[in-house]
Amino acid sequence: MHPADSLKPTPGLGAALNGTPHAKLTAALWKRATTEAHVIRIDGESLDIADVVAASNGCANVALAEDDDEVMARIERSVVVLDEQLARGETVYGVNTGYGGSADVRCGPHQMHSLQRAFLQHLNCGILPTPSADGRLDLPANTQSVLKEPWVRAAILIRANTVARGHSAVRASTIKTLLALLQKNVVPLIPVRGSISASGDLSPLSYVAAMLEGNPSIYCWIGPPGARQVVPANEALASANIQPIRWEPKETLGLVNGTAISCAVGSLALSAMHNIFALSQLLTAMNVEAILGTATSFAPFISSVRPHAGQAQVAATILSSLSGSKLASPVLGTHGHTLFQDRYSLRTVPQWLGPFLEDIMLAHEQLSVELNSTTDNPLIEPSNGDIYHGGNFQAASVTSAMEKVRLAAQAVGRMLFAQMTELFNPATNRGLPPNLCADDPSTSFTLKGVDTNMAAYMSELSFLANPVHNHVVNAEMGNQSLNSLALVSARYTDTATDILRLMCACALYGNCQALDLRAMMLRFTAAWESRVHASIHRKFAGLLFDVIESAKANIWKYMLDELLTTTTMDIKDRFTRIANGAKGAIIAELEHLKNNPSSMSSKDLLDLLGEWADENSDEGLQLFDEVRNEYFKAGDATDLLGKASKRLYHHVRRDLGVPMHRGVVDYPLSQALMNGHIDGHAKSSGTNGQEEKREEKREEKSIGQQISVIYESIKDDRIMDAVTECLRSVDEEK
Numbered sequence: 145m146h147p148a149d150s151l152k153p154t155p156g157l158g159a160a161l162n163g164t165p166h167a168k169l170t171a172a173l174w175k176r177a178t179t180e181a182h183v184i185r186i187d188g189e190s191l192d193i194a195d196v197v198a199a200s201n202g203c204a205n206v207a208l209a210e211d212d213d214e215v216m217a218r219i220e221r222s223v224v225v226l227d228e229q230l231a232r233g234e235t236v237y238g239v240n241t242g243y244g245g246s247a248d249v250r251c252g253p254h255q256m257h258s259l260q261r262a263f264l265q266h267l268n269c270g271i272l273p274t275p276s277a278d279g280r281l282d283l284p285a286n287t288q289s290v291l292k293e294p295w296v297r298a299a300i301l302i303r304a305n306t307v308a309r310g311h312s313a314v315r316a317s318t319i320k321t322l323l324a325l326l327q328k329n330v331v332p333l334i335p336v337r338g339s340i341s342a343s344g345d346l347s348p349l350s351y352v353a354a355m356l357e358g359n360p361s362i363y364c365w366i367g368p369p370g371a372r373q374v375v376p377a378n379e380a381l382a383s384a385n386i387q388p389i390r391w392e393p394k395e396t397l398g399l400v401n402g403t404a405i406s407c408a409v410g411s412l413a414l415s416a417m418h419n420i421f422a423l424s425q426l427l428t429a430m431n432v433e434a435i436l437g438t439a440t441s442f443a444p445f446i447s448s449v450r451p452h453a454g455q456a457q458v459a460a461t462i463l464s465s466l467s468g469s470k471l472a473s474p475v476l477g478t479h480g481h482t483l484f485q486d487r488y489s490l491r492t493v494p495q496w497l498g499p500f501l502e503d504i505m506l507a508h509e510q511l512s513v514e515l516n517s518t519t520d521n522p523l524i525e526p527s528n529g530d531i532y533h534g535g536n537f538q539a540a541s542v543t544s545a546m547e548k549v550r551l552a553a554q555a556v557g558r559m560l561f562a563q564m565t566e567l568f569n570p571a572t573n574r575g576l577p578p579n580l581c582a583d584d585p586s587t588s589f590t591l592k593g594v595d596t597n598m599a600a601y602m603s604e605l606s607f608l609a610n611p612v613h614n615h616v617v618n619a620e621m622g623n624q625s626l627n628s629l630a631l632v633s634a635r636y637t638d639t640a641t642d643i644l645r646l647m648c649a650c651a652l653y654g655n656c657q658a659l660d661l662r663a664m665m666l667r668f669t670a671a672w673e674s675r676v677h678a679s680i681h682r683k684f685a686g687l688l689f690d691v692i693e694s695a696k697a698n699i700w701k702y703m704l705d706e707l708l709t710t711t712t713m714d715i716k717d718r719f720t721r722i723a724n725g726a727k728g729a730i731i732a733e734l735e736h737l738k739n740n741p742s743s744m745s746s747k748d749l750l751d752l753l754g755e756w757a758d759e760n761s762d763e764g765l766q767l768f769d770e771v772r773n774e775y776f777k778a779g780d781a782t783d784l785l786g787k788a789s790k791r792l793y794h795h796v797r798r799d800l801g802v803p804m805h806r807g808v809v810d811y812p813l814s815q816a817l818m819n820g821h822i823d824g825h826a827k828s829s830g831t832n833g834q835e836e837k838r839e840e841k842r843e844e845k846s847i848g849q850q851i852s853v854i855y856e857s858i859k860d861d862r863i864m865d866a867v868t869e870c871l872r873s874v875d876e877e878k
Contacts, residue, residue: 270335
């Protein structure tokens with residue numbers, strides 16, 4: 145048998161991903177990762193990213209595949225092969241030699257156990273919080289100096305799966321002990337920094353090994369969620385009723401020399417990016433509706449003549465998301481916008497995001513392979529007893545995946561930033577008020593601060609997009625002259641995805657606000673149009689005769705156009721300007737009277753026009769205030785929305801209880817000021833163009849607090865029920 149024949153192909157999803165839409169993959173991963181009683185069978189071959197996510201959250205039952213004779217035989221055989229080589233007096237790196245640049249020294253058989261202790265000793269060198277004099281360690285859960293617990297749980301799972309492949313001479317009993325600790329949620333504290341991911345993540349993984357032997361200088365999290373405490377490793381083992389490991393030759397090296405930490409952090413960052421990338425496409429669909437854009441940009445024909453897979457998938461997802469929309473123009477539909485095409489932030493999204501979708505899918509394949517790879521050195525071929533010295537610990541594949549994911553995060557962020565900038569700007573948002581304020585814009589700046597925040601997030605995200613791999617330096621006596629920096633790259637990718645969550649939260653809040661403003665304005669214009677028509681008929685029917693109907697349409701068109709271009713004005717001034725300007729439109733319709741000697745005098749006509757303008761200005765102002773107040777109480781944009789926007793809007797407004805922002809009246813101190821409760825201020829007669837109304841008191845929250853509610857829903861994945869519901873419908877349409 146050829147040595148390579150005993151290595152079963154890894155199940156890395158490579159073949160499965162060919163032609164698999166990102167939407168389908170994301171929905172499937174989410175469903176598997178959140179399935180109750182998720183069972184993970186450690187066999188070295190079938191671990192996937194959904195398993196990693198489930199284990200990281202403590203939501204999985206994990207066990208070695210003891211019922212698989214082939215798996216158990218490989219593990220046992222690797223131990224036997226090593227013992228046989230050592231019995232023959234062979235030299236095996238890291239077992240009877242020094243390490244790295246010190247591999248020129250040898251030790252005798254009686255020193256091999258001491259060698260392993262020395263190995264862990266020199267690697268347990270990271271900087272962590274120090275215990276008090278009594279040996280206790282009070283550690284906040286959000287400390288920045290240790291790896292996050294989910295990362296470590298995921299790393300333990302991955303390392304157990306790696307050594308279960310039977311190339312590392314790690315006993316089955318050791319693997320089972322490792323998995324038992326994972327199952328009982330005993331998690332070592334590991335320094336967040338100190339790995340160059342060259343000979344694997346040596347120092348971080350050494351803390352996992354030190355936990356297994358009950359090293360009292362290594363601390364561990366124990367206890368149930370919400371009541372976690374930090375204790376020395378020997379106490380942690382005792383609390384789990386687990387005996388410390390006594391090492392056999394190569395077990396410490398087998399556990400420590402590998403890419404599990406960087407692969408764990410990378411896998412979780414990639415999983416988050418899958419979800420955010422999907423959400424960003426749904427947010428784009430919302431933005432198309434909010435800005436009265438067109439679905440034509442996502443028509444299948446456009447992608448068919450430039451057949452990049454990523455472009456086609458993004459276009460299909462957004463087009464499906466717009467299904468049922470009454471705000472977006474349909475494919476090849478007409479509209480009356482002065483700017484005939486949507487701007488690049490919407491029109492070119494398939495072409496912009498498509499290549500990054502392909503990058504994410506490639507990163508997924510790279511990490512899926514890594515999860516089921518042997519990343520140790522040396523490697524034992526259990527079928528024939530050969531031992532190979534190589535470099536599978538070099539985690540450049542993880543680095544490569546992370547650089548792609550981080551660049552994709554920056555691209556998504558840049559898209560959202562552009563979309564929000566145009567949505568907040570009255571020069572580009574097609575009739576929405578500046579900063580999406582619902583009250584008078586002269587003294588209300590609702591989302592202006594969010595606009596600036598988005599710029600701050602975008603700048604930091606762009607900085608993080610810079611590559612990490614080109615910052616390699618020589619390490620460890622010059623022996624590790626090439627090192628992947630995979631963990632560094634993965635950590636920065638995790639940070640990038642979190643910043644992107646902030647941007648998604650702002651975008652979702654802004655889109656919902658814009659959609660409510662659209663719905664409110666449509667209610668108003670529908671009601672005002674009939675009143676304007678009635679007033680024209682009442683005042684001018686005797687003058688317009690048989691052209692009265694066309695005159696109504698022309699005059700209303702003028703007023704509607706003005707309504708869309710005067711959004712920067714306060715409400716009273718706005719309606720005065722619209723009504724006075726409409727006098728010119730009426731005069732144009734009365735042009736035929738100039739040759740009629742029996743027509744009314746110029747003075748009478750001007751008086752009539754003035755009366756009409758005053759009447760419509762006052763009536764428009766009153767009606768607008770009525771419609772706005774009514775919408776604030778019970779408004780809902782759902783009936784206007786496409787299926788994705790409808791689902792996300794429902795999540796924000798109903799599931800999370802984040803309401804439409806009404807303006808200055810929603811400032812936490814505004815109600816108290818209006819009621820005369822603050823520092824003796826006189827009671828206000830109203831708030832910024834809104835009549836004072838007695839209504840059910842809202843919970844007083846700042847804009848940032850409301851967006852934070854949405855952010856937390858994205859971060860803890862509660863939003864994913866809504867997202868995957870939309871993604872599944874995309875797949876069903878294919």
